Amino acid sequence: GAVVSQHPSWVICKSGTSVKIECRSLDFQATTMFWYRQFPKQSLMLMATSNEGSKATYEQGVEKDKFLINHASLTLSTLTVTSAHPEDSSFYICSISGGAGNEQFFGPGTRLTVL
Amino acid sequence: AQTVTQSQPEMSVQEAETVTLSCTYDTSENNYYLFWYKQPPSRQMILVIRQEAYKQQNATENRFSVNFQKAAKSFSLKISDSQLGDTAMYFCAFMKHVYSGTYKYIFGTGTRLKVLA
Numbered sequence: 001g002a003v004v005s006q007h008p009s010w011v012i013c014k015s016g017t018s019v020k021i022e023c024r025s026l027d028f029q030a031t032t033m034f035w036y037r038q039f040p041k042q043s044l045m046l047m048a049t050s051n052e053g054s055k056a057t058y059e060q061g062v063e064k065d066k067f068l069i070n071h072a073s074l075t076l077s078t079l080t081v082t083s084a085h086p087e088d089s090s091f092y093i094c095s096i097s098g099g100a101g102n103e104q105f106f107g108p109g110t111r112l113t114v115l
Numbered sequence: 116a117q118t119v120t121q122s123q124p125e126m127s128v129q130e131a132e133t134v135t136l137s138c139t140y141d142t143s144e145n146n147y148y149l150f151w152y153k154q155p156p157s158r159q160m161i162l163v164i165r166q167e168a169y170k171q172q173n174a175t176e177n178r179f180s181v182n183f184q185k186a187a188k189s190f191s192l193k194i195s196d197s198q199l200g201d202t203a204m205y206f207c208a209f210m211k212h213v214y215s216g217t218y219k220y221i222f223g224t225g226t227r228l229k230v231l232a
Binding site: 001032034038042043044045046049051091093095097102103104105106108109 | 148150152157158159160162165206210213217218219220222223224225
């Protein structure tokens, strides 16, 4: 399957600052990428679907002005958490769509802690 | 709306034994895909097995197999000869067609499986 990386793997920031998380497809041209968040001991919740060269499609209840997604190339999508607050602390996971049956390949995740 | 239900929050099994994780889903679609993913303590999501709804034959991957009952909308995962490395969170996922060429997953709440030595 495709290899997906995320950077950073963990980040700690102060409340009110912005944090950018990168998602890279290392060996596959990903026209579609997905961003999820996962709270402790909970399932993955889809935040948005990111299509290369166009605006992301956000799920209901996800603030697009707070979670900025940029999918500028077939190998890179970024998620910026703007004006982060402690309630934004979570595990953020990206995935790309491809392969047989449009299965998704997941990155290793980024743990965000907002103090 | 599609939903995915995993009714077993936690399960445990002795090493070398067999365990079955349950998953039910609700959809009005006829063609779709179902998946089981494993999330070990590292939190990396790993595909375990995939099932196409149009295939009547149950998918099998080594020690992992599914019991797919389309009419009942049931998709259980059987792990045979359980190993300590199978300890993980297991998520059932339904793939939903959103618009042309784009699909998204709907995940169940997960089952935490612990394999005991």
